Amino acid sequence: MLDVEVSSLGPGVIERALGCLRNGHHAETDVPYATLSSLLERAVEAQASDVHLVPGYPATFRIHGELAPVDGEALAPGDVRRMVEAILPERVRGRLETERNFDCSVAVSSGGQSHRFRANVYLAQGNWCACLRHVPTEIPTLEWLGFPDALAARLASHSNGLVIVTGVTGSGKTSTLAALVSLLRRDASLRILTIEEPIEYLHPVQGGSMVTQREVGRDVDSFADGLKYGLRQDPDVILVGEIRDRETAQMALSAAETGHLILTTLHTRDAKGALTRLVDLFPQDQQDDVRSQLALSLRSIVCQHLLPSAQPGQRRALALEVLHNNLAVQVAIRTGKIETIESAIQTGKREGMFLLDEDLQRLVSAGQVTLETARRYASDPAAIKATKPAW
Incomplete structure (x- = not known):
């Protein structure tokens, strides 16, 4: 991890730095450090969740779910x-030459504070692009994220088995x-082991538990x-950052069967889709x-979505679908x-x-999201009403 100390930067530094870059300055001078680091500092101040760097567009933030271009000229090919x-970090620079996509973690320092970003670097039309997601230093609580107390307690009560958090990219699973x-x-x-790609939140050494965090590509293959x-x-x-293949799925199921608690994620819209995705990783005869x-x-599946708030400038609202295993669920799966x-x-x-549509109705009734927003995310848009539900 590379730490970059950034001093206070005046207006126009990004544009001036880009001009220097185009005139041939080496990538390891102070200019590009200041350029991207100052941009990331502005992203933190603006409460942006993501920073997009794409040639042909100005640097762009995502703030409360909406794209917000940063003042300044468009990035030219090569700038990114x-x-x-x-x-x-030097250990991953060579991957720019050999891979078309890769993930890594980046840390920058400003005013004595460290800010972490998860970076995805990728090719588009032969040009390098990047998306950097801000990872808050402080680990949030489930309550702050919007989880009901009873659900948080239920999830924390599991001592073994499989817990799946599912949702689309950017829905807050990590x-x-x-x-x-x-x-x-x-x-x-x-004794808690995490396997992540990359490591985002850092769990401090504290209390009676021991947390070991391993990063795919650095600590494990x-x-x-x-x-x-x-x-x-x-x-x-x-904690398995994501189940993507049959081998990982099989090992996770076996570990859950033998008394370990396995926490993982899948990219699906609902609980039903998570079960289907997991089974479909295997050949028909298995x-x-x-x-x-x-x-x-x-043990449990939690599907989550982040919706634009009904109140401009407020952070996004969490909508959930929750499944806990019981006899009816077991029969349906088996x-x-x-x-x-x-x-x-x-x-x-x-x-x-509860189903996602039920939680969407709750958010509408509480005034946290608009009716139109809720219907965009609903399985049955017509079922979401402007009035308080009967349940």
Whole structure:
């Protein structure tokens, strides 16, 4: 991780620095450091979640879900590469030459404070582009994120099995898992292992629990390898940043079956989609066995979406769908009748389950999101009403 100390910068420094870059300054001079570092400093001040660097466009922030171009000229081809090279750790600079996409973590310092960003660098039409997501230094609580107290308590009560947080890219899954790890370690003496790509939130050394964070590409070759060797490291809890392939899925299910608590994410819109995605990672002739494993090891699925607030300038509102495993859910999974999961959630309200559309209605009734916004995210838009629901 590279720390860059940034002094106070006056107006126009970004534009002047870009001009110097185009006139041939080397990527490791102070100019590109100041350029990108000052931009990231402005992003933090503006409460931007993301910074986009794309040739042909000015640098652009995402603030409360909306794109906001930064004042200044458009980036030229080559600008982005020079800016990114200047702050990349040396161990990953060579990857610009060999890979078309990669992730890494970046830290910049300003005014004595360190700010962390998760960077994705990629090619588009042969030009380098980058998206940098701000990772707050302080780990949020589930309450601050918008989780009901009862749900937070339920998730923290699991001592084994599989907990899946699912949602689209940018829906806050990483923050949720970091908050859950923080809650778990606070109330117990646990050996917690995380396997992340890249590491975003840093868990400090504190309390009776031990947290070891491993980064794919630096500390371990893959999520599957991290799980394989992690099981030999006496873990109580293993956080797997994402399940992307059959090998990782199989090892996660086996670990959950043998008494470990596995926390992970998937990229799906709802609980039903998460179950389907997990089973579909396996060939047809293995899916019955996988369903049986999943029916026994699953504990909870939380699907989350971040919606624009009804109040301009306010942070986005969290909408959830929640499934907890019970007999009806087990039967649906084991028999492959995933289409009945919605019915199982609806009949499981007393156990703390609810569908996304129900939570969207709650947000509308509370004035947290507009009716139009809620309907854009709903499975059945017509079911979302402007008035308070009957339930």
